[in-house]
Amino acid sequence: MTTFRVKEIWRYPVKSMQGERLEETVLGKGGIPFDRGWALRDATDTITSAKKIAALLHCKARYLEGTNAGTVPHVEITLPDGSAVRSDDGDVHARLTKALGEDVTLWPLQPAEDSEHYRTKVKPSSPEELEAGLREMFAVEPGEPLPDLAAIPPALLAEVSEYASPRGTYFDLYPVNVLTEASLRHFEKLTPESTLDVRRFRPNFLLEDDEELSALAEFDWTGKKIGLGAAELDVDIECMRCVMTTRAQEAPGLAPLPRDSNIMRTLVRETGHNLSVYANVAKPGVVKVGDEVKV
Template identity: 40%
Template sequence: MIKVGTVQQIWRYPVKGMAGESLDACYLGEMGLQGDRIWALRDVQRQEIQSCKFRPQLLRCVAQFRQLPYSGSEQHVDILFPDGQTVGSDDPQIHERLSSLTGHDSTLESLRPISQLDFYRRHKKDDHTWLAELKATFDREEGEPLPEILDALPPDAEDFVSLPGTFFLVTPFHLLSTASLAHLQQLNPEANWDVQRFRPNLVIETLPGMEGLVEQAWVNHKLYIGEALIDCNSTTPRCGAVTREQQSLQSDTSILRTIVQKADQNLGIYGVTKKSALIKLGDEVFLDA
């Protein structure tokens, strides 16, 4: 094994599509970080779970667990809205506030058992509109390619907006490196490459001398993070969400143009947990040789 860096940041997102909370430590299990994406917005008319791809206004909210450490899937969260008001997930006003924010009649829902498949179903008025809607969220300009992943979606993706039993689209764990962020900052120095734009679970501070999009070479390899083991299984193609306004970030379309044109559309990688453990800031990160 070779050392590639240390854990610099840990991020958990209690509500799908919203900004989350920075942690000093968190348990990493088969379903990702404990407490990650256990709440989500559901469109009442479409009867469909929504993400920041379709409801970018969610990115302007910050969600945090009311009590730490996280202790269960029904634990409530407090949501900081763009106007500075904080509303709890157990407040009767929460659904009205989220409906007003997004412009669509919506409710805040917690995870349900995988047996309730209809809860996770995709809204489809025909056999093709759902895919056109999904492709549109990638905000590609003329001549720019769409991610290959859209041509090889798993069969369930046609029927479900997330992996049933979860609010994850692909895998429950996402990481990126400081080397990649520094590389793109050099290519587009006028942009603000704040890590919160990209919603990783983990930011790895790579070793001195490691430059470029280093984690792309980690795909199909394993990472040892403290006592945890991660199978790096794919790159992370980027959509228009990275350009959207957030609490402390302005909208910037140049971010996506740089990623598409200079990074083969990808920033960061997805992973699957092979060995669960508590991960902490400062944990050493090793790549299998």
């Protein structure tokens, strides 16, 4: 039987910016502590991401120990030109706006009760406009199907139809994302001309195996529990992939990844848009790099 282990643990201090690797974490009901603890809002005061502002992926963020921004620590952001700005700097909004070419403000996580903070301020005015927006978000070309949104639990789908993220979080849908190297190997065979990297898929946990598998291994775990160290996850659905997987990434100090629309063409054709799985935390606990995964 194949043995899977935790190879990498990832946390993303600012939604859609480059993340930071951890050696261990205390996984809680809300996922990895302070994951997506900050996000940007656009000129309409709606939470935004690299789905709309691609340059976010050219920025890096890290937490500043010993600081307090209320719900989360402060962050330091390295901008595309290599300069740095802190979330508690007086000119942080202006510098981010200049670096990204969009009018933005930086926000720490707000209480779930603050519905207006999370509400999407500008909504499609017709079914046709809604479909056009979804096609842009998922980088779907004419003639290609949209992902199967019916896979999302109805209550959660209703939540993210009204709000930019589930209230009280800056996640797209779920608090935890799990990806196996087996899936990356499989996908590399499907698109050998592409430059693949775990950073394109932004998981919380990257899992290695002892057999050099080439398969969408984690898809078989949907509807099951998996143990990571002392924690347990309820694996719920496959992760629907969007335009972010195709974006260029050129953050300071990191190997550049080119823009590559072929990644989405392959996802649509071969995996039904999906790669990796979403999960909720069933049992909190410590997870370390090297921990065995139990299905």
